[in-house]
Amino acid sequence: DIQMTQSPSTLSASVGDRVTITCQASQDISNYLNWYQQKPGKAPKLLIYDASTLETGVPSRFSGSGSGTDFTFTISSLQPEDIATYYCQQYDNLPSFGPGTKVDIK
């Protein structure tokens, strides 16, 4: 089974800050990596697929990069509506999610 880790587990940042989350896979998964946003009490929402492709309708302040085992998710300018938990998910094998990163406003 492929294990996913994320860091940090929580982060506090100010509006307008650049926010970066990292995700690491336990083995090479090429670019088979997606990112989701989940707001409290809501279903997750797909933001980025194939490591770096922005889903239709998602603001361009969100971006992703990486391949192999190390991946990065970035919010270029944090907005109040970005308060959420963010999950990475691999699909090289049966899918699995990272533990999540909770983002809030400082």
Add this chain to the structure above:
Amino acid sequence: QVQLVESGGGVVQPGRSLRLSCAASGFTFSSYAMHWVRQAPGKGLEWVAVIWNDGSDDYYIDSVKGRFSISRDNSKSTLYLQMNSLRAEDTAVYYCARDSVSIAVRSFDYWGQGALVTVSS
């Protein structure tokens, strides 16, 4: 617009069974693989099962193998999850999610609102 609506959640005793349904609309249901993903209270997301678009194959997380069964009725645009021998650790919100492809796992591009399953005596 794409809609996924889960139903069938509730409180059930350990060892008993429950069946979840997910009614799909707004897209050609028979063209997409479908998943169940769960989230225990206050915890992260955990993928549970997938079924290919034509129902020809399915896969499960180890912890539910032999107890849960995913199925679909393409004529009714409905996905199911039959859950048997339920345990306390199965307590979670269960989401149905559409994959972006038909026969593979790629990304979960649409999600339902979730159905809460509580396993408790």
